[in-house]
Amino acid sequence: MAIDFRSDTVTRPSKAMLDFMIQAPVGDDVYEEDPTVNELEKYTAEHFGFEAGLYCSSGTQTNQIALKVHTQPGDEIICHEESHIYRYEGGGMMINSQASPRFIRGNNGRIIPELLQDQINPDDIHYPVTKLVSLEDTANRGGGAVYDFNDILKIKDFCTQNNLKLHLDGARVFNALAVNQCDPKVYGKPFDSISICLSKGLGAPVGSVLLGSKDFIHKARRVRKYLGGGMRQAGIIAAGGLYALKNNVHRLIEDHQHASLLEKHFKTVTWVAEVLPVTTNIVVLVLKDATKQNHYIAALKAEGILVTAFGKGRIRFVTHLNISSDDIQKVCQLKLEV
Incomplete structure (x- = not known):
């Protein structure tokens, strides 16, 4: 072989993971009645100090739902020029949210806080409304580079001062946490939403979880539905993610x-x-x-x-x-x- x-993303589930998946209790997740999905969402949200979570089929879907909830058509999203949400999500930012990107250069896929200055558009009908900053940790195009948490805090301060939301594409966030040794609840606090992939280094076969406030996830659930992402007895695949979180992080x-x-x-x-x-x-x-x-x-x-x-x-x-x-x-x- x-x-x-x-x-x-090419990882294959272990026998122990498959056994766990087969035995998982299931229900109708669109009715929010799948116990395994509910457990996965609760477990992941609590791990990062968030109120709620939403299980989706992919990290692209969780990212795109987050962008849609945080913005209105015509808004602008600040992101690194090499970011996954722009380069590798099929133009979803422009298609789904009808938002435009504002590119920031930086260091190996990471936004340098100082570069954010003067990046907010004036209140002028000629310009899109700057609404959101999106970070990626680890940074794929930067060779898996990890943010200094102090830089994340500086970016959060910038967002707070300018009334912007802060989203994290955390496809490989557990790789970042393994390096910076930051408590997940402390790490999660600056962000308004986090997308976490279960099907990369954690080894689950399918899925990602979007984290946010209860109100944010309520809105996100509606977006997931009209994007065709409502799943039924999804506990079978969600169980792989739950097993991965409990066994494969270390x-x-x-x-x-x-x-x-x-x-x-x-x-x-x-x-x-x-x-x-x-x-x-x-x-x-x-x-x-x-x-x-x-x-x-x-x-x-x-x-x-x-x-x-x-x-x-x-x-x-x-x-x-x-x-x-x-x-x-x-x-x-x-x-x-x-």
Whole structure:
């Protein structure tokens, strides 16, 4: 079987997780009667100090619902220029919310607080109304970079001073917490909403949870419904997420250690110009010869190693719970033709 580094979304549920899913009690979640979904939403919300949660099919859906609830058509959303909500969600910000993005540059996918100054539009009919700031932690396009929590607090202060809401695309937030060692309730406090993926490093097969106030989640539930996201006996898949939260969070540090080993190795490889700083489970190689990107991807595939292109002249490896120490050793011992 190939060693699949393309993403941490490729993880497969363990037998213990599958057994837990099969035994999960279920009901009709649209009627809010699925006990496993209700438990998952309550557990996740309480973990981060929020009033309520909403289980959805994907992180894209939780993000897009949040943007829709926080904004009105014609509003503006401040986000990093490399953010997932803009680059990888099919134009959903513009389609679903009819909102426009205002791009901020920063440091490895993270918004630098000082760059937010003077980014609020004046009260002028010629401009969209600035309404929301969205952060991504960890930052996918930044090689899994983690925010300094003090910077998040500074961004929150900016939002408070300017009457803006603050959303977190926390697709890999547990990877961030494994690094910054911040209490989840303390970490969650600055945000008005958080999207959490269960199907990446945590290893569940399906789903994400959106967190917010009771009123926010009440509105979000309506948006989920008209977007076609209302699920019925969803407890079967929600149970995978519940199992992941209770059993797979502690082991994320192993993925980070594996990624660090890859970083160390690829810094010595002649065809690699640079490795983006590795903090969590994402390793991004910058090639010396960008025109050979497909060549190296194909050469790795021929050796049973799957990776993905990550922009011009870049290759991404993502470690996860189905990547073993032996898999890492195989990559580090591999010699590719330049």
